[in-house]
Amino acid sequence: MTDAAPAPFRNEKALKRLKKRRAADTRFRFYGMSAIAFALAALSLLIVSILSQAISAATYHVVRYDVVLDPAVIAPAGKDKPADVARNIDGFYNLLRSNLLQTFPDVQGNRLETRELGDLLTRLAVLPVAKSVAANPTQIGQEMTIKVPLNDDLDLYLKGAVSPEARLKLGTVEQGTETAPGRVTLSGPNAFKGLQSLISAQRAEVGDAVDARSILVTSGPATGRVVSMSANSLEMDLLTGSAADYQGARPLARVIALPEAQRNVSDDQIAWTLALKDMGRISRVPHFSLLTHTDSTYPELAGALAAIVGSLLTMLVTAFIAIPVGIFASVYLEEFAPRNRLTEIIEVNINNLAAVPSIVFGLLGAAVFLGFFGLPRSAPLVGGLVLALLTLPTIIIASRAALKSVPPSIRAAALGVGASKMQSVFHHVLPVAGPGIFTGAILGMARALGETAPLLLIGMVAFVADVPGGPTDESTALPVLVYSWATHAERAWEPMTAAVIVILLMFLITMNGIVVFLRRRFERRW
Structure with a gap:
């Protein structure tokens, strides 16, 4: 009995090719997982960066x-x-x-x-x-x-965002005496040795520049600025309170990194603020005014209410125009339009419009709606019209893709039972394509919500102190407010800008959540 012949593909070359193919599959999976991990890491970094700044604006004093x-x-x-x-x-x-x-x-x-x-x-x-x-x-x-x-600068100081400072609990003060008007001497055995060592270490690190720093010593409502010190005694100018406030206490020393001349808050203002806080007159509360106040030139008084209402009005105008026009245009092009040169040109131009930079639509809106038709500047009506033009190509393309995904058997069955072309489309095809159409429409609206350049060109960057009452009132929008606040020089605007970005992201997440809900609710698998 002879041995079985070897399989025709089981040879050295075939096994080598199989090994290379499996290695390529493994590399492809690795590349895919790496790309997903990189995208998630970048997204996490972005979210953490925004939230870390926005947290400061969630409360204020x-x-x-x-x-x-x-x-x-x-x-x-x-x-x-x-x-x-x-x-x-x-x-x-x-x-x-x-x-x-x-x-x-x-x-x-x-x-x-x-x-x-x-x-x-x-x-x-x-x-x-x-x-x-x-x-x-x-x-x-x-x-x-x-x-x-x-005041916003002092609010930032209490949040630790004005200047780095080292804090050190000192030893017990046995005696505090006022040696001259406004001048106090504190004494205690080795009570200030730790502070002396800290200043010596800083002087060795940064040189004599440490002498320009402010050293404030606080006990209850009293705060003094250090003039000279030793291990057992400390002389300072009294800014608030009295020498008796230090008697028998363990005061807190604050070594502020920036000299007083380089800060927006003085040592006196810090002392008054700390005294008010010790009296219980300063409290940190949720910053609800960010959602209930309108824009202001002062960060502590500014809010995003006008921009929120302006964005909602702009989106309503955009949706009222772009969604029905985009859906009916896609239905006509996909189901009823004859296949000729004209429709091909229209389809090509729709695809090209989807890639046009948004600032071009802003120039078009400024020239046509403001210049030719004379519509009111900085109004949600004009902003909605411009964003509707921007969103239309996206909605049309997404809606046509949804209509193409409907199986031809649906159309054939409808026509076979005597339905007209119009009935087959609106009674059978559109309900099946509905989830995809809604998805494209809401994604287009989400893109419009985040656009800034077109709104800048039609004047929606104007300072708006009142909540708009209608689509023709002067208004601004959330993306424009982010741009406006980000250009301000004051440090307090940074967390405020991040907080408005979070509000804008919440709007986008809500709209994307609606997309997921509609798809899962109405999608049919074939």
Whole structure:
């Protein structure tokens, strides 16, 4: 009996080719997994970067003022009508500033310190209070607790975002004496040895530049600026409080990295803020005003409400125009249009329009809608028209792809039972293609929501202090607000910009969630 003949493909060359093919398959899977991992890592890095900045804007510090609403200040004779009270911002501001001067009486008589103390409070921060009192005039003459935002620079300082600082708990102070007006000496055995070692280490690291740094020592409401020190004694200028506040306490030393001349907040302002915080008058609260206030020139007072409403109005105009026009255009081109040279040209141009930069649509909108038709500038109506033109190609292409995916048997069956062409399309084909059409429409709307360049060219970058009441009112949009706030020089705008980006991403996630829901709800598998 002879041995079985070897398989014709089981030879050295065939096995070598099989091994190479399997190795290529393994490499392809590795490349695919690497690409997915890289994309997820980049997305995670982006999200973490945005959220790390936005977290700071999620809360802010407010200051409590217990004041008597003096009629002579906020409602003087001849200006006591509700409308006059609502406009009397200076009167309310002076009340709160006077409260600060009463809290820190040593400041009176020094014009520079008086101005710096008044800077703890932004003048326009009292506008909501003025409107509230004007709406309820019975409060005039009574004592009222008012809470207004802290100055944005000091708010950032309390959040640790102004300047790096080293904090060190000192030893027990046995004696604190006032050696001269405004000059205090603290003493205690080895109470300041740790601070002396810290300054020596910093001086060895950065040289004599450390001498320009501010060293503040705080105990309760008292804060002093160090002038000289040794292991057992410390001399400083008293900024707030008294020498008695240090007696028997273990004060906290703050070594602020940036010199006072290079900061937007002075040592005095830091001392006043720490004193107010020790009194319980400063609290950190959720920043709901970011969603309830409109834009402002001050970061602590600014909000995104006008931009949110403007984006919603713009999207409504865009959806009202782009979705029905895009769907009916795709239905006609795919189901009813004759196959000739004209339809081929139309299809090619639709595909080309989908790749046109968005700024071109902005130029078109500025020339046609603003220049030729004379529509109102900075209005959601114009923004919606421009974004509708931008979105139409995307909706048409996605809708045609959804219609092509419907099996031909659906059309044949409908025509076979006597349905007309129109009935077969609208009663049978469109319901089956509906999930894909809705997906394309909402994805097109999501793209329009994030566009900035077209809206800039039609003037929606304007400063808007009021919530738009309709599509023809002056407005702005979330992407434009992000651009506008990102160009401001103040440090406080950075977390505010990141917070608005988070709001914009929430809108996009919501729209994409609707896409997933519609697809899973209505999709049919064949």
